[in-house]
Structures are given as structure tokens and as C-alpha cells.
Amino acid sequence: MKKLGQILFIDDDEVNNMVCERIVKRTLGSKANVFSFTSSEEGLSHLKNETVLMEKGAYTLLFLDINMPVLTGWDVLQRIEQMDDKIKNKLLLFMLSSSIDPDDIRKATENKLVSDFIEKPLSFVSLFHIMEKHFTPKIEIKV
């Protein structure tokens, strides 16, 4: 089981980021490392540069939107692909989108970097399942 280091949200939709942060903090506690970015470039540079926790063996959990200006979700995936293995090996990535285009879902699931495709909005239940499946220690949900 993996140890969770930080959680990142890359989405140009601020409201969605706000909701997601709130859900994460409610689930994992207010001191959880949660960062959200409305600009893909900023999100990518955070991933690339903030590697202290990863070097200690902790994982980064990344939620990525698809439809964004400048760099789309697909562009972001390409950039990550070019990053160091040290980063990629410690990354657990989920697409988080309101798209219902079967092409988007297929493209997401076929990508090696992507663990799964999650429909918006992120709920307590879906976050709980991710934590259950991938991370220790077990958490208790308080709703």
C-alpha cells in the first residue's frame, strides 16, 4: 500500500477546485497537502519542482480536467510523459471531467499514466474508494 504525500487538482473551473479541496480536507483532515491550479502550466511546474515528498517515497494523487484553455488535459498528460521516472513512478493520476464523449473516456483509459476516469463532481464516496484501494493508513469517513 502506498503512502499519500500530496493531492493536486488541475482544472480551470475554480468552483470545482474549491469543492474538491473542501471534500479532501474534510476526508483527510485540514492539514492534508492539497493544491489546486486553474492554469495547467502552474500545475505542471508544481509537480515537477515539489518533489521532496516523492523522494521520501510518498505518492502524489493528481486529478486532471480535460477541457482547459492553452494546455488541455491531453497536453498535460504529454508533458508528464516526458518527466523523470522518479516523478512518474510516484504518481497516481485520475481524469476528472464532465465530458460524456466516449472518445474522451476511451483515450483516458488507454493512457498508461491514467488510473481511471472520474465523472464530475468528485464525491466523498469516490474519494473514499480511491483511498481505500490505493493508500494506507485506512481512513474513517466522517460525514
Place this chain on the structure above:
Amino acid sequence: MIKEKLSYKFLMLNEDADDFTNVQNLLFEKFELPLVIKTSFDKAVDFLTTKDNPFDAILLDLSLTFRKGKHIVTDLLKLAANSPLIILGPINSEKLSETYINQGVSDYLCKEELNSVLLSKSILYAIKNNKLEQKISLTELNLKDSQKAAKVGTWETNLFDFGSIWSDETYRILGANKKVTISSHNEFLKFIYPNDLQLFKTAFSKSINSKQVNLIHHRIVNNLGKIKFVEQRWKIIRDDELNPIYAVGTCQDVTEKTTAQEKASRLEAYNKDILKKISFHIAILNADGEIIATNEAWNKYSIENGEPILEKTGDGSNYFKVCEDAWLSGDMSALEVLNGIKRVANGTSVEYLHEYPCHSPQKKQWFVLKAIKINKDKNILITHQDVTTKKIAEIERERIAYDLIQRNKNMEQFSFIVSHNLRAPLANILGLTEISKLESTNTVELLNIINGMSNAAHKMDDVLKDLNKILHTESQKYDTKEEVDFQEITLAISKDIIKSQRIKIQTNFKEVEKMHSLKSYVYSIFYNLINNSIKYQRPNVKPHIQISSKKTEHGILLKFKDNGLGIDVEKNKNRLFGMYNRFHHNTEGKGMGLYMVKTQVAALGGNISVKSIVDKGTVFNIEFKTSD
């Protein structure tokens, strides 16, 4: 002793026993054991009416008393038609002899002068003569039959008085009655078809001096008014001093033959014409690929395709070699064609079909080659059929099908985009609702949540408004077109959206001032492009927008140029004109502007393209065809 025959049989009519014995003795002198039967006339009837009259000759002793000689002779000639009759008379009279012979009697001998030599000579001569006569009459009969069968009549014309003798068949051909029509040269001329009369007359008078057999064909009109074709052959007979005396000839009815021939030659002419005129290119090859016949269309096509003297694909050239050469020079399908035709030649396949394009700079063409064996000689019929019309229809059908599939895909994509953009704010609302339930949520947070919900609801409303706009645009497509003045439109838009003196719009519509179009579309296109240039201006750079019009080869070119932020065109080419696609952060855009521009330009039958350099500016070129 005469021994030509095993035994001669004679019948002798006489009533005087001494005379009989005398004649019998004379016969025994010259014939070897002849059978001589003595009879009275009444009994003779019984002998002569049997089926096979066995007598080689009949001897009549005219001293008979019970009938007058002449009657007996007449009756005997009738009864014994096949046997010669010799009369033994009481007196030596030349006149009597002549009378009897003319009547049909073979000979008349005077009893007083009778001796064995005279009698035997007379009998033998009579027998021989009788046989000859029989033969001749048989030949005459046969000749009549064959004349009838071959429809050949004979005729003979005396060149002094132009009297003629016609055979029965000649009469039949002319449809003339022997009893009514008296045969003569002039009578014959009456039967000749008027237009052929001169031909016949000329040929006949020319023939008088010729030694050869003359031959002409002409028409006649028979007694029933029917036109017949006849073949005339005749020759001039001359006397010892070479003066012409007769014309003898045959007249053959060739109507059936001529009609059949005419039909056949007409049919052949039709077939030739059809082959000539048919649009298929046709050639016949022998089993070795040698071209043994071609039609007009084939040759015409060859000539048009750079073979002025048919050096490669005309008669006598080899089609297999043509295919091989084409293959060697790189046409891979030529090998396939060659093998296909060879398969037909050796009987492996019944027929071979091959469709191929054959485009010239002038026009596109498609053909179907067909090879099929046509007879036992292993000849192959090659046809090239122009299937361009069919092929074009096929391509058009495929294009329409492709268009429809593409449209369907676009519609599907449209619905995905719309649903995504409706679901995104909906997801916000759902998410906000979820966190609002948390007991730790304080008043400030709750206010934020309500704010977020309100924004999301507005976003959804916007999407629905956009949808309405798109549908409206679609329906406007059929509005009436009018003259749209570019300067006027630009001024109206400036008034609407330009609030700052900093923005400079420069126009040049001198070359083309107006276009016949949908005003609402043109307004929307100008509005969105100007609006984009203002929205995506570079910080600290005074926006400068240049709009101009130009005439092009096919229509009008509109150019929109700005000095704004610019877009990475190479990277975003697939998304640039897509719905709800944005390329800049922190602006109010929602990705509808260029989508609308593209949709409306396309609806007007135009084309839009873009050039841009990031941090320099953007140029949009819109080209409209002015076909209407």
C-alpha cells in the same frame, strides 16, 4: 447368225399359214432359235396388254381381211408402244410406206420382195431405233423435271422472224398460259420490268456478234403482276457462213436466291454498321494475342491516345505485347490484365472483367475491360466500355455518404460539447450541495457556496442561450440576402463595443465595398473578430485593428489583422474554431466566438484561415466565392 441376244421373241399377226411359215423360215435363217408366235388380232390384244410385253418386234401381215389396215396399225401402235412394228404389205409402194412410217411404224416391207437379209436388217434397225427413242423420251422427261426443280426454263429465238420457242418452265416463270400467249421475242420483252428493259435490249443486240455465252440479271413482271429476278444465259448459233441464226438460252428464276442473298447482305451490313457505330471499343484477338479485327471506336480511341497510325493496337499488332510493355514501364495492373486475358484464352475462365481509370488532362474517364471467348477458334473478344458516367455517379454517391457520415459525426460532437458544458456547471452545483451539508460549514463558507451555485446556474443559462443562438443562426441561413456595406457594419459595431479611445480601427474597403449576403451573418462575423481582437489585446500595447477587402480570382477576400496576444496556430489548429475552446486564461471568453464565425462563414459558402504569431498579432483571412 445374230446372237446379240439369247433369244428373240416376235409376234406375228397373220391369218395365212403359208405366209407365216415363209416368214418364220426367213427368221430362222438369221436369228438363233427365235420364238415366233402366230396370232390373230383379237388374240394379239391379250398378248400385248400383259404387263411386260416380251416381244422384241411385232410383224403385221396386212393381208388381214377382217379390219382395214389403217385402223389395225393405229390400234397396234397404241397397244404395243414399247415394241417396234413392222408391216409386211402386199405391194411395193413408197407412198404407202411413207404414210405408215409417219404414223409411227418402224418399217414397211413388201412381201413379194422379202428375203432373210432384208427382214433381219429391218427388224434389228427397228429394235435399236425403238430403244433410242425410248431413251430420248426418258431424257426429255428428266429434263422437264430438272427444269422445274431448278426453275430453269429454256428458250430459242429465231433471228430472222424473232419467233421463239419457250419451254414449259419458261412459261411457268413468266406465269404465261401456253394456250393464250404465243411465244415470240417481242412477247418476252413485254414481261421485262420496265426499268430493266433497256438493259436487256442492249445486252441482246450486243450478243448477236459475240461468240461467248451471255449472262445478265434482270427483273420481270409475271402475269400476276409479281416481280421476279431472273438470270439469263444465251448463246448465238451460226450457220456455216457464220451468220447468226438462232439465240438459244436458259432463263432461271433466282428470286428466292436473290431475296435470301439480299437479306443476308443487308444483315451483314447492319452488323457491320452496329460494330462501327457502337461506343464500345472492340477488338478480336487470336489465342496468341494478335489483334485480328477492331472497330471504329477502338481505332478512334487509339488515335486520340497518341497512336496516329495505330502502331501498337491496330490490326496485326499484339495485344499481349501491349500489356507486357505497359507492365514493364511500371503499370502493375497491366500484368493482371494480361493474365486475365490469357486465362480466358486457355479456357481457365469464361470471362475477365477489369475496371480502370484512364484520365487525360482534359477529362477524367473510367473504363471496364471485358475479355470473352467468342468461338471454337479460341478467338477472344476484347471490349473497353466507357463507364465514366456510372463511375462519376458512384463517386458522387460515395461523397454524399461521406458527407452525411461527417455531418452525423459533427452533430454527435456538437451534442457531446453541449452536454459537457451543461454538465460542468451542474457538477459545480452538485459538488457545492455536497459540501454545504457538512456541519462544520460556517456562514462565510455558505455565502461562497451560494455564490458558486449562482455562477454555475448562470453558466448553464449561457450555454442554453448559446444553443438558441446557434439554432437561430441555422434558421437565418434561408433569410433574404441583401447588399451588405462593410464600412456601415464596422461603424455600427464600433459604436456598440468600443468604449475606449485607445482602440484604433482602420478600414480599407475601396476595392470591394459591398457584398450580396446575409446581413446578420456578416455582422456577427465582423463583431466576433473585432471583439476577439479587443479581448485578446496585449497588455500595454494600444490595440490596432486593420480590416480590408480585396478582389480575388474567384471572389472577395476579407482580411482582419490585429496586434494582440496571438495564438499558437500550429499547436491549436484542430481546436481553434471548435465550440467552447479557449486559448487564454483570465479572460471572459467562453469559446463561442470563433466557432460562430466559422459556422457562419461556412454557411455563406466561404472559407476562413488564420495566421498568428504569439505576442505579435493575428490575421484572419475570409474568402467568399461570388458565384451569385
